[in-house]
Amino acid sequence: MDALGTSARPFVLGAVAYDPKVVTIWEGFADWFAQQDFAFDYVLYSNYETQVEAHLAGDVHVTWDSPLAWVRTRRLSEASGRSARAVAMRDTDQDLTSVILVRDDGGVDDVTQLAGRTVATGALDSPQATLLPLSHLADCDLEVDLQNATSTPGALTVRRFDVMVGKHGDHVGGERDAVRALVAGEVDAACVIDGNQFLFAKEGTIPAGSIRTLARTDPYDHCTMTVLDDIRDDVTDRFVELLLSMSFDDPAVRPLLELEGLKQWQPGRTEGYRLLEAAVDRLGFYDRDGSILLEGHPR
DSSP states (O other), X not given: OOOOOSTTSOEEEEEEOSSTHHHHHHHHHHHHHHHTTOOEEEEEESSHHHHHHHHHTTSOSEEEEOHHHHHHHHHHHHHTTOOEEEEEEEGGGSSBOEEEEEETTSOOOSGGGGTTSEEEESOTTOIIIIIHHHHHHHHTTOOOOTTXXXXXXXXXXXXXOOTTTTSTTOSTHHHHHHHHHHHTTSSSEEEEEHHHHHXXXXXXXXXXXXXXXXXXXXXXXXXXXXXXTTSOHHHHHHHHHHHHHOXXXXXXXXXXXXXXXXXXXXXXXXXXXXXXXXXXXXTTOBOTTSOBOOTTOOO
């Protein structure tokens, strides 16, 4: 694939099909881009690892990346002497936190009291419900092993709920199962993104007054649109300009933005991935060159 030397060639986006609504979203956006005289198409992948590798191979021009996919793309591109740019993200992708929840009657009042206990997480590759909160617990001097390979007294036991591994936690099911295990008394703590804590309370998964927040991570950013250095700047700039121009007040665009969980696209930034970069290293998920280190990873 070339670097879009002519305006007639479509600008192709890669996205992961974590839910049937993804087709509705990108079909709608494709129609909208066409109305703006911007040739656009998309390709769906079953998992982020394949999407990242396809991007580096030149099969797509831009990828709608999870934060973990951004980390791998950045590392793979730098290892090959290239560079990646985060060019756009949702307003709802910025300054998020994850929380470690405990039962109100569970007798855990301080993070250090989790030593030797069981913590439930989302899927193996979920930044928000596994990697970031476990790294936070490790920062609190708890011994954390994502795969429970250590038998050291006092080490946390991690009970993962591996719903749709490969989707990088895009599916809420793993977090919901983790919270259900906490409510049922099967684990001592559960890790979720803060927004899902409110969702689970609203839907009744968390009974009123039963759960409280023990700890909270520092803020981080979530998904991003990523391009590599082989795409002409004017084409990327036009794509980003159009994204940022989408208005929540536009009846043609609003349903699509609501499905995608935002009100306004924002320019991309990378400082919000600092915590995840550290978590990936601490937990041995990716190597510095982007290769997968984790034993038992499906890829």
